Amino acid sequence: MACTRGALIVLEGVDKAGKTTQCKRLLEALRRSGRPAEMMRFPDRTTAIGQLISAYLEKKSDLEDHTVHLLFSANRWELVPLMRKKLEQGITLIVDRYAFSGVAFTSAKPGFCLDWCMKADVGLPKPDLVMFLQLSPAEASLRGQFGEERYETGVFQSVVQQRFEELRKDSSINWQVIDASQSVEDVHKNITTHSLNTVDTAHNLPLGELWK
Ligand code: 2DT
Ligand code: MG
Numbered sequence: 001m002a003c004t005r006g007a008l009i010v011l012e013g014v015d016k017a018g019k020t021t022q023c024k025r026l027l028e029a030l031r032r033s034g035r036p037a038e039m040m041r042f043p044d045r046t047t048a049i050g051q052l053i054s055a056y057l058e059k060k061s062d063l064e065d066h067t068v069h070l071l072f073s074a075n076r077w078e079l080v081p082l083m084r085k086k087l088e089q090g091i092t093l094i095v096d097r098y099a100f101s102g103v104a105f106t107s108a109k110p111g112f113c114l115d116w117c118m119k120a121d122v123g124l125p126k127p128d129l130v131m132f133l134q135l136s137p138a139e140a141s142l143r144g145q146f147g148e149e150r151y152e153t154g155v156f157q158s159v160v161q162q163r164f165e166e167l168r169k170d171s172s173i174n175w176q177v178i179d180a181s182q183s184v185e186d187v188h189k190n191i192t193t194h195s196l197n198t199v200d201t202a203h204n205l206p207l208g209e210l211w212k
Contacts, residue, residue, distance in 0.1 A: 006036065006092035007202035008083070008125055009195055012100045012164065013133030014157050016140040017180045018187060022133065023096045025188045026195055030092060035199050038086060041096035042076055049075045057149045069106040073099070073120035083125055087207060092199050099124055099210060100167055105151060108159040114166060118211055126208030129198040130173055131191055132164060133180035172211075174198075 009026075011019045023039050030037040045054040053071055055061040063071070076099060086093055099121035107117045137158050146152035151160075168175050176194050180187055 004090045004203055005207060006087045006090050007128045007195075007199045008087060008093050008095065008207065009198060010095045010098045010100070010127040010130045011133060011191075012097060012104075012130060013180060014135060014137075014140060014161050014164070015146060015152060016143045017133035017135045018184065019096050019133055021184060022187060022191055023094050025184070026094050026191055029188070029192045030094070030195065030199065033196070035092060035196075036090055037092040037094060039094045039096065040079070040083070042098055042101070043072060044075055044079060047075065047078060049078060057151070059148075059150055065106065065109055065112070069102065069112075069117065070120055072102045072106075076102070076121065076124055080125060084207075087125070092195075092202075094195075095127070098127065098130075100130065100164065103167060104160045104163040107163045108156060114163065122209075122211045124210040126173075126210040128174060128202045128205070129176065129194060131176045131178050131194060132168060133187070134177050135180040137161065139181050 011023055013019050020041070023041075027037050027039045043053045044050045049071055052061070052063070053068070053075060056063045056068055083093060099118075102121060103114060103117040106112050107114050137154060140157070141154065146154070151157070168177070178187060178190050182190070
């Protein structure tokens with residue numbers, strides 16, 4: 001076989017959509033089916049840059065808005081060599097948030113356009129599949145209160161939701177919208193179907209570059 005790379009699979013969505021739960025379920029399902037897979041999440045709060053981001057999200061520090069945007073992007077770039085290595089080894093990566101969250105969250109702030117926000121992430125490894133877990137603000141609020149971190153308010157999240165909608169118009173990305181109001185099991189089945197198709201076709205395709 002000429003090429004046996006893993007697939008780059010991203011889960012996106014607003015808070016409370018169930019991304020983390022579904023990433024874990026998908027990881028188990030892929031492994032059970034004999035397909036090597038690992039999970040990653042952004043921000044990765046374990047690196048030096050990630051710790052700056054984490055303190056900002058926990059409101060232990062304040063950072064200028066452009067600066068924090070670039071830190072989120074740098075936090076992805078610093079993991080690119082590792083991501084490429086794993087993908088080349090045939091490991092599928094399941095990623096909890098990626099550049100789409102980066103753009104949706106920053107561009108929900110006053111004075112930021114989608115275009116500026118996308119620039120720093122141009123050229124990142126391009127996901128083979130981006131599943132957007134769709135949940136209305138009304139349904140999200142039924143799942144309980146937001147937490148204490150920055151950005152965790154209903155008003156901000158609804159602007160984020162609109163920005164994601166704009167990003168989903170980009171047909172160069174393989175977006176799949178998943179109805180996250182279904183049961184955990186049904187969402188899982190849906191996500192697994194899309195992912196298996198993607199893993200089994202990615203082998204023959206070169207890894208692309210995001211937004212290029
Ligand atoms: P978690 O709750 O999933 O840890 O996310 N965010 C995330 C950004 O503003 N920019 C980014 O590039 C990324 C990846 C979304 C923490 C918060 O960080 C936001 C929620
Ligand atoms: Mg959170």
